[in-house]
Amino acid sequence: MSNKLLHAEKLCKKFGGVTALEDYNLTLEEGELFGLIGPNGAGKTTVFNLFTGVIHSTSGNIFFKGHDVTRSRADKNTSLGIARTFQNIRLFEDLTVLDNIKIAFHMHYGRGLFPTLLNLPGFRRTEREIEAHSLEIMNFIGILNYQDELARNLPYGDQRKVELARALATDPKLILLDEPTAGLNPKETEKVMKTITYIFEHNKLTILLVEHDMKVIMGICRRIQVLDQGKVLALGTPDEIKRDQKVIEAYLGKPRAKRNSHA
Amino acid sequence: MSLYFAEQMVNGLILGSMYAIVAIGFTMIYGILRLINFAHGDIVMIGAFATLGLVIARLPFPIIILVVLLVGVFMGIVIERVAFRPIRGAPQVTGFIASLAISILLQNTGILIFTAQPRNFFFPDYLQRIVNIGQITVRVLDITIIVTSLVLMILMVILVRTTRIGMAMRATAENLNVARLMGIKIDRIIMLAFAIGSGLAAIAGMMWGGKYGQIDPLLGFVPGLKAFIAAVIGGVGSITGAMLGGYILGFAEILFVGLLPPSFSPYRDAFVFGLLIIILLILPTGLLGRKEEERA
């Protein structure tokens, strides 16, 4: 119980009349890399939006580090230590890559109006710190060469890296990664997954990973939850999931034997 | 007092009718393009001046109505073609600024041609005649305004609800790209929305001039804004909502002036815009509007 980082119980979210998520439960232990899978439209992104506070649940509760964050705003959640990336990349496109990263440091280091205007020593120091930390993270992720480039001009794969770097810069306890390999080729996918496992081990993070690519998620997660049509279909180790008949039918399609007899 | 009240209700009905038919155009254009078209109010002005010119030229009244309608339609099409089509797909705010620019352009072209001095507006005598309904006295013109608006609105509802082209308009308003996949020529639908909306606005201009007796090149802006407010009250994008919003606003404004002590009446516009801000905040989708969920 003491290792519980995030705990969601009986979450339910309706958009208009459509139920996007129903009776959703999840407990994340501190320091685990947890996978969330399911077909398109299963409600994975809704889970992310609820956890980060971008939207709020119709009913149910979310606890993070013991705080009730069910109705908490996204920026509050981020300052508590929840960071995320987006499935459809959301960079600050007209800003440089360096500025993109620097923005993530604003919460912890940024100074208010008066220190800024008066150019106080504290302000100058934090600006230097922000810059140093940003360069450090960019170097770590391998995007240092882009620092003065506008984010919109980066190749797709590198935009994903910037998102990851930006999320790391908020100094999170928990990172929610929404399909970090979407749109990447196998080579890039492999690289990104390596990066993720590396930061997972190196930064002692907890990661909740939404993925489409079975190969990826089976390879690195110890526990996996399967969503289908807003409901939890299964929860277990990769092996258990692979053998789960419901999962196979809903997500992977019918087993081969049956298919052949059909044809 | 009750007679006074009844007369105020008639006034509310007239004002509401005018707001409603201007609001229809606002809401149609917004529904399809998500564009708040500030220049819409200035079509009201153009309609008013066109009417005045035609009345001076002593044309028969039915012909005047037809020509004014066509002037509005023509202006709507030209504005869409020249200014809005080239920036289609740009951020919403760009369209908004463009519409402001067109509004300024029309107003100042009006000033250039007609000068900023208000002009007296007049209609043939038979429209100015006064009739008694029960104890209430109204001008023939007032009845004409109310009836014409109702007829136009009923026609609009029939067009949108029952015809093929109306169905296409509704589909385009809901999802532009899927409408294209159905083979609907959306350029035509958009042009049609501008044409119909501007035609109605021009007719509203004719009524406006008749109601207030004076017109100037800047007359359209504030009623245009108020018609927008009416559209917001009804729920932007909903045509029946726009009509409803028009009447609600018309009555609210008249009651504000008519029922509160006279010292409040100068604050009428402040009241209307205050109402707008409050409605935007507490009921952003209006009375009949659909909710647009932003999903991540």
Add this chain to the structure above:
Amino acid sequence: MLELKNLHVYIGKTHVLEDLSLEVKLGEIVALIGANGAGKTTTLMTISGLIRTRSGTISFQPDMESSRKEISRRKVEDIVSMGISHCPEGRQVFTTLSVKENLYIGAFQRRNKKDIKDDSESVFNLFPRLAERMNQRAGNLSGGEQMMLSIGRALMSRPRLLLLDEPSLGLAPMLVERLFERLDRINKEGTTILLVEQNASMALELANRAYVIETGRIVLSGTGHELSDNKEVQKAYLGLT
């Protein structure tokens, strides 16, 4: 019937389709499978004219008699009238229109009222649930019913080629199975189908041929059976190891 040659498509500055070529023959069901973001939807949108190509050609020949036409610069509505109907991802029916209106709007370019009525009858035959709910707002239908309506609507233009984007999305397995049976029937009645799917195993089973797309490129192609027997495909898309 349809041939895409060396397509390059950009969205903003992102190179979404890189030198993509594929072919659909008359009467076939061709599946296009691949991960999220690989460019499947973009491919369909490019064919139907919603997205413009940077370079490359798309040629279309509705049937044996008519001539081949280059369509990559045509307007969406012209492409529809040539016989290509695109059923977009995520069952985008017009929720404020009734079921019947949705079908009629699918036949927007056609004028013969009797034919349209007959065709809506045959859609109702294909999807009987829709007949029961004919006069309801489409927004009140369930997800599965909306998907059927979306396909039915696409059929109303009497397409020679039907482009289907993820028809199984968010449907219960039972429904998917039934839907795929219907697709088979539609195909047998003479409509060629290009199908984009995530549900790879079902798609490969249904399709005569299939292409695997990865980051905007075709990386594999073959008959449905060849691909479902391919080890790489099994690992990546079928989840079998």
Add this chain to the structure above:
Amino acid sequence: MELKNTKLFFPILIASGALLVFLMRAFMNDYILIIVNFVGINIILAVSLNLTNGFTGLFSLGHPGFMAVGGYVAAILIFPAARKEMLLPELPRWLAMQQWPLLPALILGGLCAALIALIIGFPVLRLKGHYLAVATLGFLIIVRVLITNMEKYTRGPLGLNGLPSLTNLWWVFLWVVITIYVSWKIKHASLGRSMLAIRENAMAAECLGIALAKTRITAFVIGAFFAGVAGGLWAHLVTAITPTSFSILMAFSLVVMVVIGGTGSITGAALAAILLTLVVEILRPLEEFLGAYGISEIIIAIGLLAILIFRPRGLFGSSEPSFLVKRKKTPQGSEAGI
């Protein structure tokens, strides 16, 4: 990004500006000086509106409303007590006795505008895009109606005339420098970056821990402060103030300056302010000569439409010209990292 090269760069820029002011005051005739004053006031307005509209992406049309507040507050405070008794006999005694010098009156005017921005900002800034624009336009109209009807303080539609002619080029120059300094400092600091982030993608900004409401209000309030100051300067340049001075047309021209300059670019906003003021001043004699009133607005509107169609990102995009900002060299050997 740090300021260019040496610490002396900006002092030198300011000093040369001051020299220019000195020379102009020595050699220019009054007519030209007044135009230069207008140019300066418009720079203050455009640059401060850019802080709200350009940095944070809050599309506000309420700027003239804040100008009006600042202008009237400053005018009432500065107006000589003796004249006040005549023009505004119903003014409360404590207010009638005030007779302030320019600077504190300008600051208090700005603060009043800022306070009002703070009060209306909380509810109104939750609106998005053009809904916000319409709501702020509503605010502008409400301010005008209130000023027109608070005759005790404002003389209603007549306005206040015969204000002391206190505004001169030095005062305007001082406030231009302050406005640009504040904008520049904010833009190149963490605070400004968080504003730009909200403009670019509010949801992503919020998920990086940026408090949307607080940051938006900060930008809105600072913008309103400078609008208020500019209102005071303006009133004591024209020596009269009426509710109709603060028109929707003015809101429009200010937005035009920001858009032409390139949303977010301080240099762009300032240059556009200069350009537009000069165009209007050049066209005005032409207008009078031809008797063709309205022609300058028509030309500006057409110009704006052309820019929206052909150069939608404005003249400068959202960045500053490169000779003003130092860029770092891109380090070589990039494929470091993991």
